[in-house]
Amino acid sequence: MTAIERATVLGSGAGALTIAAELGLAGTDVTLADLPSFGNRLDPVADAGGVRVFYRDRPHLGVQLGPITATSNDPAAAIPGAPLVIISVPSFGHKPFAELLAPVLEDGQTVMWVSEGGGAFESVAALRRIGRRPAVKLAETNTLPYNGSMVDAPGSVSTAHKIGGTYVSGLPTRVTEEVAQIASQIWPWAEPATNAWETVLVNYNAIDHVATVVANLGTLQSRSDTMLLWGEGASSGVVNVIEAVDADYVTLRAALGLPTELRYHDYLVRQGVAAEKGKTLHDTIHVSGLAVARFQCGPEVLEHRYIAEDVPYALVLASSLAAELGVAVPVIDGLIAIVSAAAGKDYRSEGRTLADWGLEGVGREGLIQAVTDGWW
Secondary structure (H helix, E strand, O other): OOOEEEEEEEEOOHHHHHHOOOHHOOOOOOEEEEOEEEEEHHHHHHHHHEEEHHHHHHHHEEEEEOOOOOEEEOOOHHHHOOOEEEEEEEHHOOOOOOOOOOOOOOOEEEEEEEOOOOHHHHHHHHHHHHOOOOOOOEEEEEEOOOOEEEEEOOOEEEEOOOHHHHHHHHHHHHHHHHHHHHHHHHHHOOOOOOOOHHHHHHHHHHHHHHHHHHHHHHHHHHHOOOEEOOOOOOOHHHHHHHHHHHHHHHHHHHOOOOOOOOOOOHHOOOOOOOOOOOOOHHHHHOHHHHHHEEOOOOOHHHHHHHHHHHHHHHHHHHHHHHHHHHOOOOOHHHHHHHHHHHHHHHHHHHHOOOHOOOOOOOHHHHHHHHHOOOOO
């Protein structure tokens, strides 16, 4: 990795801690910041002078300390003067962080949202609401560039690098090559997306999380131990549902003129989750890292992020895009309805839609123009 001189990383979950550690190990002057309510997560980092990280794909390195120059419980104060700002928070944190940062972003900064797609759109929407348009380069990825990052103890994470399948888009599209080059200095396998709709619509979690939980809901809510969610739960019928969700996403990408040749099956191999592609998706899942992933069962399983994040912030947004584009996504719509009934919530009205970004009613050409210009 080529060293980036200075960066501020926002967040304190597994993704943010891993990113901060990786930058620190490469010689970057890193400030790690999060909201005051998460201050206790940063205290162990400050005490140790860094984040302890163990790479499961590089066990010979042992546990390393990625040095962190400073920590802060005031993200807005940690932004000024930082040439690179990386925000890695769950999707439900996109809007709050975008609104917090909108008044303080500075000309010349690169602001990269590293998680599921949508963060860059939230930044534009927040800036439009307050009438600011600083000369910043906004960017986002479609996924974390790591497989299975976990906080093992306060200030300590374990993770594995992906080998591909991480897309980076700029908003506007013309800065994509530049921001992808920055990302590839940190994650060499990162590659440019066609545009920011691709980082929204190549969403692995939305494809395999919701369908698998819903199809195994009775077992998951009835047991109190852990379950091999895909090892036990990905029967041929469940896999068919996963493939149907994937097909809905392919429909959306095609409607926006995005590359559609790769399916979820291909991306499992591209990310390194599976060593090779089997004859069927069922075969591939059962020889992949998914097959050994354990999921905590219990009556509150519908509050897990696989549902509470991926339904309102991914599937509802996908459905909103489908309505704007005039295409059908029947399985996505069905899952939203089933989960809403099971959880006793109206995810369709609570979830993220194009209207939240000011993009409802612009049509296909308006959606494409929005990412091309980076403003609307």
